[in-house]
Amino acid sequence: MDSTPSALTPTQLGAYFAFTEVSSLLRHAVEQQLRDAGELSYVQFQLLARLGDAPEGRRRMTDLADGVVYSRSGLTYQAQLLEKRGLVTRTPSPDDERSTVVALTDAGRAVLATVFPGHIEALHTLLFAALSDADVDELARILGRAAEHLRTTPPRSAAPRRRKV
Amino acid sequence: MDSTPSALTPTQLGAYFAFTEVSSLLRHAVEQQLRDAGELSYVQFQLLARLGDAPEGRRRMTDLADGVVYSRSGLTYQAQLLEKRGLVTRTPSPDDERSTVVALTDAGRAVLATVFPGHIEALHTLLFAALSDADVDELARILGRAAEHLRTTPPRSAAPRRRKV
DNA sequence: TATTGTTATACTCTATAACTATA
C-alpha cells in the first residue's frame, strides 16, 4: 500500500538520472543523424516511420499523431512540410469525409531507406554496443512494462488541477 | 568482432521503441508538472537542479551547460530568463574574469522546493509504480552503463562530416 | 452536438555567426 512516498530511493534516483541522460544524448545524436542523412526532424522521421509500418503506407491524421505529437495543429504543420517535400500525400477519406488520409509516397519510402541504415548504426554504436544481449532483453522487458503503464494509466492528460477553474 | 550489423534484432527494436515511448510520455508529463507547479521549462528545471546540487549553489556557465544545453547562446538565453525572475544571479568570476558564475538565490531554492514534491510524485506514479525494486535495480545498472558509454564514446560532437568545408 | 482537421497567431526555444574581453 505504498502510496507515493515523498522521496526517491538512491537507486530510483540513479535510474532516473541515467534514463534522462541516455534519453537526451541519444536523441540529440539521432536528430543529428536524421538531419544530416535525410533533412528530417525527429518528429518527421517518426511520422514517416509510422506510415512505413502501416498497411499500404497510409493512416488517418488522428491515428498518425498518437505518441508523436501532442496537438492537432502540430501534426497538420508537420504533415504540410512532408507534403511540400513530396514525401506524403494528403487526401480526404472516402469513408469519413472529415478525415484526411496521409499516405507515404515512393519518395517518402526512398528517404526512409536512405536514413534507416545510419539510424540503425547510430543505435548500435551509441546504445547497444555497451549492452549485452541479456541487458537488452531486460531493458525491453522493463521499459515495455513502463511504456504500457504510461500508455494506460493517464489516458493522455491527467490534469490533476486546472488554473482558474 | 560484430561490426555494427545493418539491422536490429526484434528485442533491440522492442527495447528502442519502448525507450522512446517512455521517454516521450514521461518527458511530456514532467514538463507539464513543472510548468504547472513552478512555471519552469524542463531545461530551466535542470539548470536549477544542477545548481542545487553544486557546492554553495554556484557553477560556471560552461560547467552548468553540460548535458542540458547544446549551444552556449542557448544557455545564456535560459540563464537570462532565470536571472530576470530572480532565481539565479550571474556575476563575473574573480578567478578567471572571462567566466560567469551562476548562483542559485533563495527564491531559486524556493521554486525548486515547490516543484520537487510533484516532480517526485509524477515519477512515482508514472514510472516506478509499474516497476519492482529489482526492475529499478536492473534499469539503473543497464542505463548507467549506457549513459557512461554515451558520455565517453563520442566526446560530444562526432561530426563525421561537415557541410561545405 | 461531437469529431476531424485547418488556419491564424503568438510564443518559446535553439543554433549560427559575429563580437568582446580575458588568459
Place this chain on the structure above:
DNA sequence: TATAGTTATAGAGTATAACAATA
C-alpha cells in the same frame, strides 16, 4: 591564439483558439 560568454538574428517547432465541414 584559445577560451568564456554575450548579442543579434533567423528559423523551427508548438500550442491555443477560432473556424469549417462532416457524422
